Amino acid sequence: MKTASTVSEVRQWRRGAGGSAALVPTMGYLHAGHVSLVERARRENDRVAVSLFVNPKQFGPSEDLARYPRDVERDTRLLEAAGCDLLFAPTVEEIYPEGFQTTVDVGTVAAPLEGKRRPGHFRGVATVVLKLLAIFQPDRVYFGAKDAQQLAVIRKMVRDLGLPVDVRACPTVREADGLAMSSRNVYLTPEERRAAPVLYRALEAGRDRWAAGERDAETLRQTIRSVLAEEPRVRVDYVSVADPETCQELETVAGPALLSLAAFLGKARLIDNVVIGAAPALRE
Numbered sequence: 001m002k003t004a005s006t007v008s009e010v011r012q013w014r015r016g017a018g019g020s021a022a023l024v025p026t027m028g029y030l031h032a033g034h035v036s037l038v039e040r041a042r043r044e045n046d047r048v049a050v051s052l053f054v055n056p057k058q059f060g061p062s063e064d065l066a067r068y069p070r071d072v073e074r075d076t077r078l079l080e081a082a083g084c085d086l087l088f089a090p091t092v093e094e095i096y097p098e099g100f101q102t103t104v105d106v107g108t109v110a111a112p113l114e115g116k117r118r119p120g121h122f123r124g125v126a127t128v129v130l131k132l133l134a135i136f137q138p139d140r141v142y143f144g145a146k147d148a149q150q151l152a153v154i155r156k157m158v159r160d161l162g163l164p165v166d167v168r169a170c171p172t173v174r175e176a177d178g179l180a181m182s183s184r185n186v187y188l189t190p191e192e193r194r195a196a197p198v199l200y201r202a203l204e205a206g207r208d209r210w211a212a213g214e215r216d217a218e219t220l221r222q223t224i225r226s227v228l229a230e231e232p233r234v235r236v237d238y239v240s241v242a243d244p245e246t247c248q249e250l251e252t253v254a255g256p257a258l259l260s261l262a263a264f265l266g267k268a269r270l271i272d273n274v275v276i277g278a279a280p281a282l283r284e
């Protein structure tokens, strides 16, 4: 595996050989969820690149940018084992040279849910992803369904701007007890970690209620909330039943729906979701 820290090294790598190229954007501190994206990219492309960049533009002033976990050596070993060809780990100055001003605003899909609680977050995400796509010019780019609104934002940007890249989504990888893998899970104390599977249990309860025939979105939200309330350590930020493409809240679930939530457990703010009523291809 080659390692690059500059844009010109990546361009050289891209020009170096033919065939299809994939990009998997990450913020590092990798886990099995990230690895699943790399392995899928490996199966579907001739060459696979992973970017590792903790993007300051997607963190709010009171968020965890400074303490976001990092371990480049461990990440390098994991990526090597997963069959990555190029690891791109740039400095902040390499991505945002002095005077950088352009931002990407994708519109209403970025407004609710995470966008409402984290103002500017998706502007930061869309801006860095567009820049990475411009640097790599990959045939395919891989994202996790774990960050469902991020996926919707990227898909919208790619569609609106006519970017020549195929966006592929991979299912959420979970711990054995259902907790969605996340770099932020390291913030959890042992007690909080024991409580954390309630997030997925609550979403499953919503999905079960839907499978039993319930179509009223507010009833599904209440079902999810009532399971979360069983765990006093959990402080709910939001519970949502929304359109997976537009991320706008639904009144009635007539087609596909994104059941999602954000909750604080101690210092950690965790998000999770499930999609109901969609064909597997849409769900992923």
Ligand code: AMP
Pocket: 025, 026, 027, 028, 032, 033, 034, 036, 037, 142, 143, 144, 145, 146, 147, 170, 171, 172, 173, 174, 180, 181, 182, 183
């Ligand atoms: P991050 O490093 O958190 O920015 O995540 C990088 C990519 O990995 C994003 O596309 C995430 O959606 C994806 N990802 C994070 N956690 C998981 C997970 N548990 N399962 C699948 N994909 C994930």
